[in-house]
Amino acid sequence: MKILMSVVFxxxxxxxxxxxxxxxxxxxxVQKEEVVINEDGKSENRLVAVESxxxxxxxxxxxxFTNVGEEPAENVVITNPIAAELSYVEGSAxxxxxxxxxxxxxxxxxxxxxxxxxxxxxxxRAAGPDDFTHIRWVMQGELNTGSQxxxxxxxxxx
Amino acid sequence: MNVRNDRKIFLRLLSRITAVGLLLFPAxxxxxxxxxxxxxxxxxxxxxYDLGGTPLTITSNTTxxxxxxxxDVVVTLQSGPVLVAANDLNQxxxxxxxxxxxxxxxxxxxxxSVIAGDxxxxxxxxxxxxxxxxxxxDLSVGDVPYNPGVNDPNLAADAxxxxxxxxxxxxxxxxxxxxxxxxxxxxxxxTGAPGTVYALQGDGGTDAVVGASGAADLQVGEYLxxxxxxxxxxxxxxxxxxxxxxxxxxxxxxxTMTVExxxxxxxxxxxxxxxxxxxxxxxxxxxxxxxTPITDAIDADAGELDTTVVPTVVVRLGDLTLVDGIQTxxxxxxxx
Numbered sequence: 033m034k035i036l037m038s039v040v041f042x043x044x045x046x047x048x049x050x051x052x053x054x055x056x057x058x059x060x061x062v063q064k065e066e067v068v069i070n071e072d073g074k075s076e077n078r079l080v081a082v083e084s085x086x087x088x089x090x091x092x093x094x095x096x097f098t099n100v101g102e103e104p105a106e107n108v109v110i111t112n113p114i115a116a117e118l119s120y121v122e123g124s125a126x127x128x129x130x131x132x133x134x135x136x137x138x139x140x141x142x143x144x145x146x147x148x149x150x151x152x153x154x155x156x157r158a159a160g161p162d163d164f165t166h167i168r169w170v171m172q173g174e175l176n177t178g179s180q181x182x183x184x185x186x187x188x189x190x
Numbered sequence: 191m192n193v194r195n196d197r198k199i200f201l202r203l204l205s206r207i208t209a210v211g212l213l214l215f216p217a218x219x220x221x222x223x224x225x226x227x228x229x230x231x232x233x234x235x236x237x238x239y240d241l242g243g244t245p246l247t248i249t250s251n252t253t254x255x256x257x258x259x260x261x262d263v264v265v266t267l268q269s270g271p272v273l274v275a276a277n278d279l280n281q282x283x284x285x286x287x288x289x290x291x292x293x294x295x296x297x298x299x300x301x302x303s304v305i306a307g308d309x310x311x312x313x314x315x316x317x318x319x320x321x322x323x324x325x326x327x328d329l330s331v332g333d334v335p336y337n338p339g340v341n342d343p344n345l346a347a348d349a350x351x352x353x354x355x356x357x358x359x360x361x362x363x364x365x366x367x368x369x370x371x372x373x374x375x376x377x378x379x380x381t382g383a384p385g386t387v388y389a390l391q392g393d394g395g396t397d398a399v400v401g402a403s404g405a406a407d408l409q410v411g412e413y414l415x416x417x418x419x420x421x422x423x424x425x426x427x428x429x430x431x432x433x434x435x436x437x438x439x440x441x442x443x444x445x446t447m448t449v450e451x452x453x454x455x456x457x458x459x460x461x462x463x464x465x466x467x468x469x470x471x472x473x474x475x476x477x478x479x480x481x482t483p484i485t486d487a488i489d490a491d492a493g494e495l496d497t498t499v500v501p502t503v504v505v506r507l508g509d510l511t512l513v514d515g516i517q518t519x520x521x522x523x524x525x526x
Contacts, residue, residue, distance in 0.1 A: 058237050058250040084258035085231070086399045087224020087292050095235045095250060105239040112235040117225045117257070175239070183235070189257065190225050 055101030056108075056175075061094045090121065090188050095169075098180040108171035110183045113139065114164055117190050122161040124186035127169040134159075135166040142168055223347035227259040227293035227393045259293035259392030261377040261405035268327070268352070271368070271414040274359045280315050282329035282354040283411030284322060287375045289345035291401060293393040296344045296378040299336055301355045301371060305410060309367035312357030312413055319373070322352035329354050342378065359413060365455040367415040374408035381405040419453035420460070420510075441525045443470065449517040451510045460507040462519055465500045469526050472501055476522040479505055493519075 063079040070076050085091055095112065099105050110127075114120055122145075125132045133142040136150055136159045148159035169183040225231075234252040238245065268284040289295050301319050303312045319336035320329060321343070333354060334341070343351045355373050363369070379398045380388045382405070392398035430441040437443070447464065451457050466472045477484040477493055484493040484505065493505035503521050510517065 055241055055246070056237055056239060056248050058235065058248050060233060060235050060250040060253050062233060062253040062255055082255055084256050084397045084399075086258050086260035086401065088260065088401070091231075091255065093233055093235075093253070095237075097237055101241065103241050105241060108237065108239040110235050110237050112233070115231050115233055117229060117231055189231065 055099060055103070056105060057098045057100045058110075059096050061096070063092045063094070064089060065092065085189050087189050090186055091118075092124075092184060092186045095183040096180060097175070097183075099175045099177050102177055104174040104176050106174045108175050108181065109168055110171075111139065111166060111168040112183075112185070113166050114187060118187035119190055120161045120164050120167070121186040121188060125167050125169070125184070127171075127181065127183035129173060129181070130169040130171050130183060133168050133170060134164045135168070136163045137165065139166045142166070223290060224260060224292040225257045226347065227257055227396055229257040231255045231257065256396055257292065258397040258399055259295075259379070260291045260401040261295065261379055261381070261388075261398055262290040262401035262403040263295075263297060263375050263377055263405055263407050264288045264290050264403060265373055265375050265407040265409040267409040267411055269411055271412040273416040274413045275415065275417040276359060276363050277361050278359040280329055280356050281312070281359060281413060282320070282356045283371060283373075283413070284327050285353045285355070285373045285409060285411070286350050287343065287345075287353050287373075288350035289347060289377075290403065291377070291405075292347045293396075293398075294344060294346050296342045297351075298338065298342055298376050298378050299353060300338075300374050302374065303357055303369075303371040305370040305372060308370040308412075310360055310363050310369040310415075312369040312371045313360060314371075315356040315358055318356055320354045320356060322354050325352065327352075329356055355411065357413065359415070363415045365415055365417050366458075369413040369415075370410050371413070372408050372410040374406065376406035379405070417453075418451060418455040418457045420457055421448075421450045421452050422462075423448045424464075437525060439525050442473065442522055443525065444520065444522045447519040449507060449510070449519070451512050451514065454512065457507075457510040460510050462505045462507060463496075463502050464519075464521075465502045466523055470523040471526055472503070473522040473524060476520070477503055477505065478518075478520045479507075480518050 062082055064082040065077045066080050067075050068078050079092055082091060095110055134145050134148060135142045136148050149156050150159045150163050167185055171181060175181055232252055232254050235250045237248050266286045268286055272281055272283055274281050287297060299319050301314060303314050317335040320333040321336060323334045324330055324332045353373060355371055357371050379391050382400050384400055384402050384404060386400040388398040390397060424445060424447050427444045428435045428437050428441050430436040430438050449462060472495055474486055479492055484491050486495040488494045496502045496504045505519050507517050
């Protein structure tokens, strides 16, 4: 009797875990660009792993998310706070099938870059890349099972 | 001579830009040291989504990259051409050496007085480099000599040190000759093409990476032989409001300055500047040069009252020689 009940219990909890965490697999990678000579002898830019970076260098963040569950995921929104030591590179954020928005108020509100303003000392001006505190990518449409999405942006180390 | 100096700097800049282009290293402002070495840059993303109407959140892994040490050095010339005469000893030129990288760095200094394109080679004094320890801007007692390998300056990010290079002037020079001497400074961790990595040799064991400056810089200073003998004399007369000569408030002081070249050679572009004394007020329109009135305003004539800082009588005397004789400048002030 006791053994049967434990098996049932285990089955239930496993199912709950799958629903809460197992449906989307999300990974972030940070890289930098290097010029390499390819097989044809031509120089090209490639993204390579980075561990250390000096002020002035540009790094590229790539967020990859995959639907590993059994249902489509809807209203997928990726939010990435921009580290204080980084300056977002204007125009570098993109993601296929996604709308890119920014926040200048610590993530409380988001809007298109062109619509953001900043008020300083009583004067309001258009927000620039140095004002952005967060980026987010809003997926248009659903992410089907087995599908993968990519969001990327670049920033320069102050 | 100025054209030649500019061309040298232009060529050096060209080679730096080429190297930067290949290594995708954006130009860095010379003033900003940047994020401190060793700072971790942490990033992660959050994904919000709905599954069958239930809102869920998942956070990605966290990436951490560490700020490495960027090696950058800037040398700035602080002295204009230093006026010297033949056989002068211990003539100094002032520079500032700045660590424009983002970590602490021991800086190596060197002087070179054999520079192409000038009229004479200054003779290095021994020692040839000093720190301007007392901040006087020139070589004085109390300035500490630089001893390579013993007291190389250890500069924190954005810190700087004032350095004097010291030379003697040879005997066979003539008025107008220029002698050049340069100060070079380099990061002791290493120099080279921007982007060169000195693995694990940065502060705290991070990597050290050569920045856009190549982790080294040099600037050229000039000595200008100026041995024309110029005699300047100043006399004053006092006229008080009561017909006497008491220097009391309200009295008018008339200053007469004479300038005379008394040797061979040309005193090029001579300018006389005399600040209005404290506790007195300049009498408008009172400047004359050799009897001709000079307007107070800055215009096409030979002088003006310069009011940008302390009110100063400025009279341009041009290129003076022995033949020009005595130049007389007069102006008046009243005692406050």
